[in-house]
Amino acid sequence: MTTMTDPALSPRSSGPAPLAAATGVGLRRWLASSLTQHDHFSAYFEPLIQLFLPHWSTAGWRARVLEVRTELEDVYSLVLRPAKGWAGFQAGQYVEISAEQDGRRVSRIFSISSSPAYFARTGLIELTIRVQDQGRITPWLRQHFAGGGLVTLSAAQGDFIASEGSAPLLLIAGGSGITPFRSLLQQLQRQGSARPVQLLYFARHAQHFLFREEFDRLLLDMPQFSLILLNNEDHGFISAEHIREYCPDFSARDIMICGPTPMIQAARAVLSELAVDPAQIRFEYFGAAPIDMQRANASDTLVAFKRSAINADVAAEPAQTLLDVAEQAGLKPVSGCRIGVCHQCICKKESGVVFNTKTGTYSDTGSEDIQLCISVAASDLILDL
Amino acid sequence: MTTSIPSAETLLSFEQEINAIRDETLSKVGQADADYIRRVIRFQRGLDLSSRLVIVLGFIHPLFWVAGVLMLALAKILDNMEIGHNVMHGQYDWMNDPHINSRNFEWDIVGDGDSWKRYHNHEHHTYTNIIGKDRDYGYGLLRLSDDIPWRKKNLWQFFTYLNLSLLFQWGVAYHELAAERIFFGKRRKESHLPISRSELKSAFFSKIGKQVFKDYIFWPLLCFPVFWSVLLGNLCANLIRNLWTSTIIFCGHFTEDAQTFSEEECKNETRGQWYYRQILGSSNLEGARWFHILTGHLSCQIEHHLFPDIPARHYPAMAQKVEQVCKTHGIPYNTGSFAHQYLTVVKRVLRYSFPDKAGQEPLTNH
Ligand SMILES: Cc1cc2nc3c(=O)[nH]c(=O)nc-3n(C[C@H](O)[C@H](O)[C@H](O)COP(=O)(O)OP(=O)(O)OC[C@H]3O[C@@H](n4cnc5c(N)ncnc54)[C@H](O)[C@@H]3O)c2cc1C
Ligand code: FES
Ligand SMILES: [Zn+2]
Secondary structure (H helix, E strand, O other): OEEEEOHHHOOOOOOOOOHHHHHHHHHHHHHHHHHHOOOOHHHHHHHHHHHHOOOOOOOOEEEEEEEEEEEEOOEEEEEEEEOOOOOOOOOOOEEEEEEEEOOEEEEEEEEEOOOHHHHHHHOOEEEEEEOOOOOOOHHHHHHHOOOOEEEEEOOOEOOOOOOOOOOOEEEEEEHHHHHHHHHHHHHHHHOOOOOOEEEEEEEOOHHHOOOHHHHHHHHHHOOOEEEEEEEHHHHOOOOHHHHHHHOOOHHHOEEEEEEOHHHHHHHHHHHHHOOOOHHHEEEEEOOOOOOOOOOOOOOOEEEEEOOOOEEEEEOOOOOOOHHHHHHHOOOOOOOOOOOOOOOOOEEEEEEOOEEEOOOOEEOOOOOEEEEHHHEEEOOOEEEOO | OOOOOOOHHHHHHHHHHHHHHHHHHHOOOOHHHHHHHHHHHHHHHHHHHHHHHHHHHHHOOHHHHHHHHHHHHHHHHHHHHHHHHHHHOOOOHHHOOOOOOOOOOOOOOOOOHHHHHHHHHHHHHHOOOEOOOOOOHHHHOOOOOOOOOOOHHHHHHHHHHHHHHHOHHHHHHHHHHHHHOOOOOOOOOOOOOOOOHHHHHHHHHHHHHHHHHHHHHHHHHHOHHHHHHHHHHHHHHHHHHHHHHHHHHHHHHOOOOOOOEOOHHHOOOOHHHHHHHHHHOOOEEEOOHHHHHHOOOHHHHHHHHHOOOOOHHHHHHHHHHHHHHHHHOOOOOOEEEHHHHHHHHHHHHHHOOOOOOHHHOOHHHO
């Protein structure tokens, strides 16, 4: 196993809070924990509040699923009405939605595919979701909420938003990576913006392009918007040729890329080949961001310890528990029995799949607590440690 | 007291059958369990809050006070046993709920949860009833086996036991500190604690401060005109909870036939041997569903020790199967009514009050 520290991963420190506010918060916390054994009063009252507001949660806002609309055979949109108090979003941001699947809280991240202007007018947001082969959540959401229901919504997050000002934009989308751009384009149209936008949209087949009719209408409505559809069957994967041919003034544009991880990495490589200034480029991975470290072997997995800003390269053989991996990387996670009984070594896994040696099962891909002493990395991982 | 260990083949087939019971139950864990624990928590919260009000109504009629105290005691018992103990064992971690999980849950008792998890989940459950390793065994105050040398103080250990029961939550809170010899005696040389001694001490006092503030300052002051009546009511509720939890726990491990083990016997043990030790070291109580719930399903102490992280509401059904498997493998399975098991605990505490064997004679000898 080898490790390295990554300065880009080091924890962000928030500015110093005013002292009075800090002690006020501290006092409230102390009161809540003495009177209710919870850090916040709301956590203690949550089960009682749920009597009146099912699915009410301290971990987010309630949102009602109003409609599950089919876009393509394997793509659908969820139309959601977030509860009052949900603060809204900027075009390009994403939310985490959580729902209860057989008693288990599962959560996934999706970009909002509708515009802030639409939300302001109707109070609704849309998420457009591709059904993953053998995915645990995406096929289930579609069926389970067909008749409506309630989910928990996080605040909007992410900084994949268009640059300020009116510099021309080049948007590069791969597959379902079109979703944040739909939000952005709708927003520009609503605002009557004259900002020039070129969209290069890649998909596997000609039948896999989303929102065709909507984009046709936008083309009529927004003369400064132009769209190029490139399916992989006829055009292959993204190349420098595509950029030069369809967007010759690319170096004068702010560039945004969204899609699956390999596509983004290919697009970034192409742009650096074309000598584009990295400061001009923004991108959003539709999955865990790749860990920035070379693998010693192709079969190795990479584990990022986020809080301590250390990455580790873990060989597939012999299998090592994450507790051992963390300790060899110089970390000191809390542990006790080391055989999965005492639950002291619990740690939050933010993304990736682990194999549980006690139950012989694979974990979910999303964020959840794992026991380090009985977990082995089955894919690249990001751990909150 | 030790027994001869069954043959390796017997233990292997025993292990496989116990594993099968575990796997079958695990496959059923899901929505019903999540709904159940939420229902219990909701009921507990309602009871906790309303009991405070009913205690105050004691100024109208003392019966309100009595009812309020019983309600508060029940709320605390549910919080500590059916909710706290089970949640802190990780039985509901699969729910991925931000509050109902072993990492965040804190209970309504003076012992701080993290500290309890360290010694109970780890030492007690891994080294169940191994003399010298399992500090829960007799809590260092009682002599409950011939393997512990007799001392004069054991003569009055029945009274020590009664005191321990009444003050149980304080004993439990003090437990980990006692072992680390934080206040008295020599410092332990090789401490394997993941936190420093001063952190341990401050966690201890901080939790005590919070609990004392809640039950003996905040609520009495809030209901100022009936300050003393509220304070006394809270004290009584805590004592009732202490008596109940300690009685149930003693019935789970210190009935007359519960076995103890030496460290050598447990070196390199297989899963089957581990199961075997868990079964011999524990005893079950039979009763109605409400009784199981009030004990936090520690009435199925054997199943709790075999499957500490399976939601406890499955234990009674598993118990029937485990008992059957034990029978076919010739492994003793200790179960009986609450009254019967409790009587044997009392007998055991009395018997080991006296030096080896002598205690088997009638009490009048001394
Ligand atoms: C910022 C951001 C925005 C996003 N926006 C969108 C969006 O707008 N629309 C959208 O559709 N998606 C979006 N995603 C992706 C989305 O969050 C999830 O990747 C997707 O929903 C997972 O679907 P699932 O839960 O059904 O599949 P999962 O159960 O998570 O499985 C995902 C895939 O991994 C494979 N897999 C599962 N287990 C293993 C294993 N053990 N080993 C190897 N492979 C395995 C499965 O076959 C499946 O194909 C976004 C992601 C991010 C990070
Ligand atoms: S160290 Fe005890 S469960 Fe992992
Ligand atoms: Zn236990």
